[in-house]
Each structure stands twice: as C-alpha cells, then as structure tokens.
Amino acid sequence: MQGHGYAQPLKRPPxxxxxxxxxxxxxxxxxTCIGFASWAMMLRLAIVTRKSLDWGLFVAVLAADVLSIVLLGSEPGDEIHTAGGYFGISLLLGTLVAATAYYLAADIRHFQRLRDAYRAQQPMAMPYGYAGPASPYTATTVPSSPAAPRSPLGPHTPPPMTHTPPPQPPVPAPPQRPAPARIDQVRAELDELSDYLRKHDGHHEGNYEGGR
Structure with a gap:
C-alpha cells in the first residue's frame, strides 16, 4: 500500500x-461602475479562495446585478418613476455595499491564514554563533581528566590557613606547702614556750611551800 506522501510546501503569499x-x-x-461590476470582486475572491461558498456568492451577486440592470432598463425615461426602477437601484447599491464588505473581510482573513501557515512550516532560524549538535561521524571522543579546582586568589597564591588549633585547658598550679624551716622554727618556739611555762610554774610552787 502506498502512503499519502509528503505534503506539498506552501507557496509564499504575495x-x-x-x-x-x-x-x-x-x-x-x-x-466607479455604480455597482454594475460588483461581481468582479466576488469573482476574484472565488478564484483566490476556491471555496464553494464564494462561488455561490459570486453567482448571486452576478444575478442581482443583471436583475438591477433589467429593472433600470425598463424605465420609460432617463429618470426613475416606477416601483421597479426604485427596487432596481436599491438592489444595485445594496449589493455593492454587501459585496465590498464581504470581499475585504474574506480576502484579508484568507491571506492572513496563508501567511501564518507559511511561517509555521519554515524552520526556526538558529541564532548567530550557535553551534548545532555535533555529528557522530565527525566528533572525536577524547578522555579528559576532571579539572582541578582553581583558587580565587590566583594560580600561584597558596590558599589561606583556615584551621585553628583548639584552646588548651589551663594547668592548675600545685598547692604551696609551708617550708620545713618555718615548721621547725615554730616548733622550737613552742618548745621554748612550754619550757618557760614549766619553769615558771615550778618556781611558784617552791615559793609557796617555803612560805608555809
């Protein structure tokens, strides 16, 4: 089975x-033709859009113009006096206004759609200097080692020392002990004082007994 194939690219709008x-x-x-050529606008629109609706409107406008010409041509004089003449001129002017409005709106809408579709099928332009994806047949794989971290102070400046040693606890001082010489001196004084008191007490006792 054959597929539908690729869609034909759209032509660039005028x-x-x-x-x-x-x-x-x-x-x-x-x-300029006072509405007698209103069908020309509808004919161009039908050829451009190729829609059945526009072809039907072209036929309707052409029939209205022909009927208007027949009604106006049936007037006996150069001026309009009958109801048929008034109807013919009203139909002619009304068809001109309606055909002009529809022609402009449909023509602008049609070419706007063509312009949008044409832009959509165009490949997106890559910005200048942008490198596209490398081809697997031209790219070469070279093992690379990870780059060493760079110091913010420069390539030759050693990094600052950030480690600070923890503070050492204070060492308690040993308790001071009295010197041995001071102890001996105090002890000698105490001995002397006790000997003096002992002698003094003995002296008083001797005096007391001799008096008796």
Missing part, C-alpha cells in the same frame, strides 16, 4: 503592498 493594491483596485472598479 506581499502586503500587492494585496492592498488589488483590494483597492477592485473596490474602486465596483464603485
């Missing part, structure tokens, strides 16, 4: 200046 010129041209033709 420039905006060309489209504006054509719209103004056909509108001027319709108003």
């Amino acid at each position: 420039d905006t200046a060309v489209l504006i010129f054509l719209r103004v041209l056909f509108v001027v033709i319709g108003f």
